[in-house]
Amino acid sequence: MRSCGECSLCCKVLAIKELEKPDQEWCKHVIKKKGCAIYADRPQVCKDFMCLWLNEKSKFPDSYRPDKIGAVFLPFDKPGGRQGLICYVDRQRPGIIYEQPLRDLLQTLSTRLQILVSFGGKKVMTKLGKQWITCDVILDDLTGKMDVFAKIPPVP
């Protein structure tokens, strides 16, 4: 069973309604590299949260821990049933998507799944054919059932 170790990246990149915490800002309760200052009393949504790396079924290697690659991956259900992944990138390290291992990881995953890359806010990057494009998205926050409504242009 994996543990988060020194990683707290989800406590930064994700919005948490219960804490009125916007995305891409550190939670006021985080103790960097140590964890949560209110661990026993943290909101249920934090207790229930598990990023893809933490779920060993994802088969992400140990070296892909979110704080190391600069991004947190989460699955989402697309309207219509197909599954996708959303990749929340640390906005302070935007160039990380062009560095390894994230660059190859995004390319590989995007051949099989719809990948949305978020730097916060309501725009995401996604792959359309061979091109990465930017489109609008409405992301619910960390509620456990992430509703994603991407306005992705149809393939020409």
Ligand code: SF4
């Ligand atoms: S991003 Fe994943 S590994 Fe990092 S603290 Fe959150 S749940 Fe743990």
Ligand code: SF4
């Ligand atoms: S309450 Fe704790 S677990 Fe939840 S976002 Fe803040 S630091 Fe992270």
